[in-house]
Amino acid sequence: MTQLLDHHELQDTLGKLARAIAGAAPRDVPVAIVGIRRRGETLAKRLLPLLEKAGIAPLHYGVLDITLYRDDLTTIGPNAVLRGTEIEFDVTDTWVVLVDDVLYTGRSVRAALDALIDLGRPRAIRLAVLVDRGLRELPIQPDFVGLRTDTESHHVVRVMLKETDGVDEVVLDDRGNAH
């Protein structure tokens, strides 16, 4: 097991992400931060105050549940727990930043794009991820990346966050290893 980010590095990485997003955000279009359940949701929530500090306000915030849009539903089966999408604003004509923890095959992001577009017509959608581990299966690339790392398919990148896991840490592990 290799540690990729410890608590401080994770906070710094989020700060870096927030500054990059703030630098790119348009000033004349409402900005929305949308986290993909579940860890993308937590990361998006943490980015909010950082973005406000960087001068991006007002901000919309929402959470996307992509369970019903996944292409691997039949393999993950009843493990998929539906928690629901919570987007209370009209996404049409907003500049949306999708936030996820790890970018891997790109399939989650594909599902998120479909889910988001069913809600309206955003002016633009950008993708921010904490870790890009490579090995894409779809032509999807991030706009804002916290950490790029080369991995192999037998690896697992675990993003653990205080809110859901009690600790802030990102580790690279072997798929066979029990957590």
Add this chain to the structure above:
Amino acid sequence: MTAGTRTKPVWTRKHLLAIAELSREEIVHVLDTAVGFQEVSTRSVKKVPALRGRVVVLMFFEESTRTRMSFELAAQRLSADTVDFVEKMSSTSKGETLLDTARNIEAMGVDIMVLRHPAAGAAQHLAEHVSCCVVNAGDGQHAHPTQALLDLFTIRERKGRVEGLNVAIVGDVAHSRVARSDLRGLQTLGAKVTLVGPPTLAPKSFETMGVRVTSDFERILPEMDVINMLRIQKERMTASGFPSVREYIRLFGMNSDRLKHCKPDVLIMHPGPVNRGIELAADVADGPHSSILRQVTNGLAVRMAVLFLCQQAAAVE
């Protein structure tokens, strides 16, 4: 993609046949899943691709426009294709016809059968003989699980909980699958149930199921958190054991006078369609205590959850 926590799935059933076979955890899982589906119906695009390419056949051997429509919309909002099978059938050839019909339909490649049938146990029988999912949409006087689930959902939504609530079910309990299903579901979630009706329609024998049975509606009103008024089937009113309509209204009808004796936040439910002025006075049915239309709306989300969960369970089988 992070490796999620792979806990043991709560829901592993490909059929939903009766509420009585569900554990507390399973019921709560359906209700929680339905919360996630509520949002879909509020969007401009009221559709998600979860059951895209799946076929749901609605087999209604008994007239029920609302339940059939609710299932049909639920399936369509999950992007499934729906087919209607409508047949009036003779009572003599029920069992034979049902299986024969079902096998023929299955041979066309359907994924989920939603069955409404006048014979108790029909859904169970079907599930034993076909390989696709079977969802019971009401079988005789036996069970109507999605009605119970949507009633539980509505109670939980309005009251914040089900456990510990005093719930009355009023009317022709003996012949009602809604009453039976609601009763079992409420008990599983820890509500205290009182059955109310004339002894011929709410017999004392129900006490063996651990519920209170009474024919004194007025006396129990002040204790109740929820009062579920069953629909009086007018065609049954000529049967022996049934009081006259006037007598029924006087003893068991819910009206604004009786409402004054209830808790200020009492919830009045009805599975619909209402016989206005018989079991429920019009002003109560349309008043702030009534959840009748909300039950219909919630029914859609609950049926989406049921179709989704059964299909998922079948897919990993």
